[in-house]
Amino acid sequence: MENDPDTINWAVGCLTRRPGLPRQTGTKNKVRVPSSKLNLRAWRVCINVDPPKRSDNRRGQHLVTNLLIPDHFLALSIRLSDLLDEIGAGKCTAMERRDTYLRRERMSTIVGSLVGRDSEDFHFGSQSEGTTTPGLNSDIDLLSSTKVMNIMTDLRDWEAGMENLLMLRDDITPPQQYLLQVIYKYTPEPVTSISDDRFVRKDSGQILLSSERWKNYVEQRAAAAHAGEVTQNGPSVSNIPNWDIVSAFHVCKPIPEIQHWIDRCRGRHWPPAKLLEAAQRSPSFLVPAGHPDSDYKREEWRLSPNLIERMLMFSFNMTQIKCYISLKIIKKALLNKIVGDFITSFHCKTLMFYTIERTHPSLWKTHNLVFLLLLCLQVLRKWLRLGCLPHYIIEGVNLFDGKLSIVQQRRILQYVNYLIKNDLHDLFHIDIDNLGCRLQACGIRRIERGGEGELRPVWLRYGISLFLKFEYLNIFIMQFLKIIYLIQRSNTNFQQGIQYKLRAVVENSTNGKLTTVAFDLIYHLFALLNSVQLSTSSRLPNPGFIEIIRRFRYSLKTDVVSSRLKLASVLYCFGHLHAAIRVLEDVEKKDHIKVKAVCANIYIEGNSDLQVFANMMSDSCDNIHSEPSFAFCVRFIRQEAHCAPYIFWFEMNRSMTEEEVAQRTTTEKRWMDNAEVDARPFLYYLQYLTYGGLGERNKQLHACEILESYILNPRNLINIYHLETALNLIGHCYEMEGDYQSALDFYETSLLFENTNNAANWHIQRLQRIISNLE
Known part of the structure; x- marks a missing residue:
C-alpha cells in the first residue's frame, strides 16, 4: 500500500518457503518400481495394537506385538508424503486452512455481538482442521450453538429468565444420549403442560424438548428465509450445498463422561497434560440426534465434545495429519466401494486417536508413514473382529451402531485383511487426486510436467491459498452487509448507528485473538461513515471537503480498487474531474487481468474452481507470497446517494x-x-x-x-x-x-x-x- 498516500495527495492536489523434512541417508532418489518387486528387509519395532481395556484396573496391561517394518516402506512413505504435499496436504496449506476457518469463527463472534445474535458459531471437521485435499471434496461443518438455552445438569444450575433445560438420563438411556426436560423460566420447577410444538410428553409425564421437532423448527425457519433448498442429514439442517449446519446447545457444566476420560488419560504421553487441562474447562454440546436403537430416538440429544476433539486434532504433527488424510482417501476410494459411505471421517479420526495414544511418539516420522497407515488398519481390524469401535472420549458408545451391519463389518474386515496382507498395494489404484497414478513410477515424469487437466503443485498450493482468502472475503462482506442492513432498519440516525458499531468493534480489537478481524471491520465501517458524511454534507466549505477526502486514505486498505473507485465517484459527483481522472488512472494500473472480483450476494459457477485462482498467479511465480488481488463490488447505500452518479x-x-x-x-x-x-x-x-x-x-x-x-x-x-x-x-x-x-x-x-x-x-x-x- 505504498502508493495509497500518493493517490490521496494526487486527488487533493487537483482540488481548487518452508524447508523440507530431513531424510535418512540413501533416500534422496525416489524409488520407481512397485513395492511388490523390491527386496524386502525389515526393521523390528514394538507397538501395542490391541484394543484398550475399559476397566481402570487393566489399563496398564498392554500386550506388545513385534511388528516388522519392510525396508521398501521407507521409500514408499517418503514418496507418499511428498505426493500429499503436491495435492494440497502440505504443512503450509493445512495451517492456512486452520487459520482461515478460525478467522471466520472470530469474525462471526464479533458480528454476532454487533447484531445481537443469540448463537455462537464454530467450524469443525476436515476443512477447519486442515485435513483435506481437493479430491476429497470435504463438506464445511458449522455448529451454531444457541445462547438462549441454559442447559442444567442439576436444578441448582437454574437461571431466571432463561430457557432452562435439565439433562436427564436413566438406566435404559444409551451412552452419550440425554433427554432435555423443560423447566420454567421464572421458577425452578418442571413445566407440566405442552405449550410449544417442540415439546412432547414422556410416559412418566415429564415435558421434554424433542430433538426431532427442534430440527423441524430449524428447517421451517430456514425455509422461511427463502435462501435455498433445506435438507436434513443426521443432526444437520442445511440450506447451503456442501455445508452441514448443526443447531446445538452449549453444556458448560462438568460432565461425568468427560471427566472420566480425562482421568483415564492422565500420565500418558498423549494426549498431553496441557490439553487435558484445557479439556476440563472446555464446553461440550448437545446436538439433535438420538440413538438409532432407542425408544426415545426422536427425543434424545447426543453429547458431543467437539472442542475437545478439535484440540486433539490440532495436537497432531504433520506425519499424523498425513496419515489421517491418507486414511480418509482409503476410506473414500476403497472402503466406500465395499459398503457405501457408512464408514465416515469420524471413524478414521477415532482410529487415529487410539493409534497415537498407543504408539511411541518417535515412530511418527515421515519415513514410517506407510507402516503407520498399516498400523491404523490393524487397529481397525481388531475393532471389526470385536464388532465394536468405541468412542475415544465417551465410554460405552459403539460407533458402528446405526452405521454398519454385521454383514458389512465382515465384508470390510475381509478387505482390510487383504490390504494389510498386500502392504497397501491398492494405493496404486486410487483415483482421488490421481494419487495412484502419481505413486506409480510411470506417472512421475508426467506429473512433474503437470498432466492434462492437473495443476502443477506450486500452482495448486497457490490456488488453494487464494480460494481460502476468496471464501473468507465472501463471508466477511456477507456479515458486513448484515450490520449495515440492521442499522438501516433501526430507528437510530444512520451515522450515529455506524459510530456506535465502530466503538463496539474497537473494544473487540483489544482482544488479541479478534484484533485482525476487528481491524478489517473498522476499515470498512470507517470508509462507509466517511462517504455517508460526504453525501449528507454536500454543501460543506472547501476545507471541510478536503479533510474528508484525506480520510479516504484509511479506506484504501479494504481491497485493491473498489475503495478507489468510490473516491473517484465522489470527486466526479462533486465536480473535481481532474482529480477523479488521476484516481481512475491509478485504478486502471491496479485492476489488471489477475484481479478476481468478489461478491457475497451472487454465486457464479466456477467460483470454486481452483484453476480460476491458480490463474491469478503471475507467470514468474514471484508473487506467490504477495498480497492477493481481489476487488469487491462497488456499493452505494441510499445514505451515499450523492456520492454516486x-x-x-x-x-x-x-x-x-x-x-x-x-x-x-x-x-x-x-x-x-x-x-x-x-x-x-x-x-x-x-x-x-x-x-x-x-x-x-x-x-x-x-x-x-x-x-x-x-x-x-x-x-x-x-x-x-x-x-x-x-x-x-x-x-x-x-x-x-x-x-x-x-x-x-x-x-x-x-x-x-x-x-x-x-x-x-x-x-x-x-x-x-x-x-x-x-x-
Whole structure:
C-alpha cells in the first residue's frame, strides 16, 4: 500500500518457503518400481495394537506385538508424503486452512455481538482442521450453538429468565444420549403442560424438548428465509450445498463422561497434560440426534465434545495429519466401494486417536508413514473382529451402531485383511487426486510436467491459498452487509448507528485473538461513515471537503480498487474531474487481468474452481507470497446517494411493485435497496462520464467501447456478478450518445438476465417516453 498516500495527495492536489523434512541417508532418489518387486528387509519395532481395556484396573496391561517394518516402506512413505504435499496436504496449506476457518469463527463472534445474535458459531471437521485435499471434496461443518438455552445438569444450575433445560438420563438411556426436560423460566420447577410444538410428553409425564421437532423448527425457519433448498442429514439442517449446519446447545457444566476420560488419560504421553487441562474447562454440546436403537430416538440429544476433539486434532504433527488424510482417501476410494459411505471421517479420526495414544511418539516420522497407515488398519481390524469401535472420549458408545451391519463389518474386515496382507498395494489404484497414478513410477515424469487437466503443485498450493482468502472475503462482506442492513432498519440516525458499531468493534480489537478481524471491520465501517458524511454534507466549505477526502486514505486498505473507485465517484459527483481522472488512472494500473472480483450476494459457477485462482498467479511465480488481488463490488447505500452518479439512484429503487420486493430472499433484502456494480465495468463507465465532462471526446468514446467489449466478452463472465447492472450502464452510455435504439436493446438484454428487481424496467419506460416524444 505504498502508493495509497500518493493517490490521496494526487486527488487533493487537483482540488481548487518452508524447508523440507530431513531424510535418512540413501533416500534422496525416489524409488520407481512397485513395492511388490523390491527386496524386502525389515526393521523390528514394538507397538501395542490391541484394543484398550475399559476397566481402570487393566489399563496398564498392554500386550506388545513385534511388528516388522519392510525396508521398501521407507521409500514408499517418503514418496507418499511428498505426493500429499503436491495435492494440497502440505504443512503450509493445512495451517492456512486452520487459520482461515478460525478467522471466520472470530469474525462471526464479533458480528454476532454487533447484531445481537443469540448463537455462537464454530467450524469443525476436515476443512477447519486442515485435513483435506481437493479430491476429497470435504463438506464445511458449522455448529451454531444457541445462547438462549441454559442447559442444567442439576436444578441448582437454574437461571431466571432463561430457557432452562435439565439433562436427564436413566438406566435404559444409551451412552452419550440425554433427554432435555423443560423447566420454567421464572421458577425452578418442571413445566407440566405442552405449550410449544417442540415439546412432547414422556410416559412418566415429564415435558421434554424433542430433538426431532427442534430440527423441524430449524428447517421451517430456514425455509422461511427463502435462501435455498433445506435438507436434513443426521443432526444437520442445511440450506447451503456442501455445508452441514448443526443447531446445538452449549453444556458448560462438568460432565461425568468427560471427566472420566480425562482421568483415564492422565500420565500418558498423549494426549498431553496441557490439553487435558484445557479439556476440563472446555464446553461440550448437545446436538439433535438420538440413538438409532432407542425408544426415545426422536427425543434424545447426543453429547458431543467437539472442542475437545478439535484440540486433539490440532495436537497432531504433520506425519499424523498425513496419515489421517491418507486414511480418509482409503476410506473414500476403497472402503466406500465395499459398503457405501457408512464408514465416515469420524471413524478414521477415532482410529487415529487410539493409534497415537498407543504408539511411541518417535515412530511418527515421515519415513514410517506407510507402516503407520498399516498400523491404523490393524487397529481397525481388531475393532471389526470385536464388532465394536468405541468412542475415544465417551465410554460405552459403539460407533458402528446405526452405521454398519454385521454383514458389512465382515465384508470390510475381509478387505482390510487383504490390504494389510498386500502392504497397501491398492494405493496404486486410487483415483482421488490421481494419487495412484502419481505413486506409480510411470506417472512421475508426467506429473512433474503437470498432466492434462492437473495443476502443477506450486500452482495448486497457490490456488488453494487464494480460494481460502476468496471464501473468507465472501463471508466477511456477507456479515458486513448484515450490520449495515440492521442499522438501516433501526430507528437510530444512520451515522450515529455506524459510530456506535465502530466503538463496539474497537473494544473487540483489544482482544488479541479478534484484533485482525476487528481491524478489517473498522476499515470498512470507517470508509462507509466517511462517504455517508460526504453525501449528507454536500454543501460543506472547501476545507471541510478536503479533510474528508484525506480520510479516504484509511479506506484504501479494504481491497485493491473498489475503495478507489468510490473516491473517484465522489470527486466526479462533486465536480473535481481532474482529480477523479488521476484516481481512475491509478485504478486502471491496479485492476489488471489477475484481479478476481468478489461478491457475497451472487454465486457464479466456477467460483470454486481452483484453476480460476491458480490463474491469478503471475507467470514468474514471484508473487506467490504477495498480497492477493481481489476487488469487491462497488456499493452505494441510499445514505451515499450523492456520492454516486445519477444512474445509480435507479438501482437503489430497482423494484417497480411491492410484489417484486416480496419476492426477494433474505440475502437479497440486505442489498437490493443499494446500488452494486462490479469494479471493472464501473471503472470504464466513470471514465466515460469524466472524460466527457472534461471534453476529451476521443477518450470518452474509447471508454465506451472498452466497456461494451468487456461486458460482451464471455471470458469475463467469471468476474461479472451484476451483469444486469453492467448492461444498464452501457445502455445509459448509448442513451447519452443519443442512440436510443441501441440503448433500448441493452436495457432489454438486461431484463433477459433479471426480469424483476431490475432498474432496466425504469430505463425502458423512460426511454420509450423519450422516443414517443420524438416521433
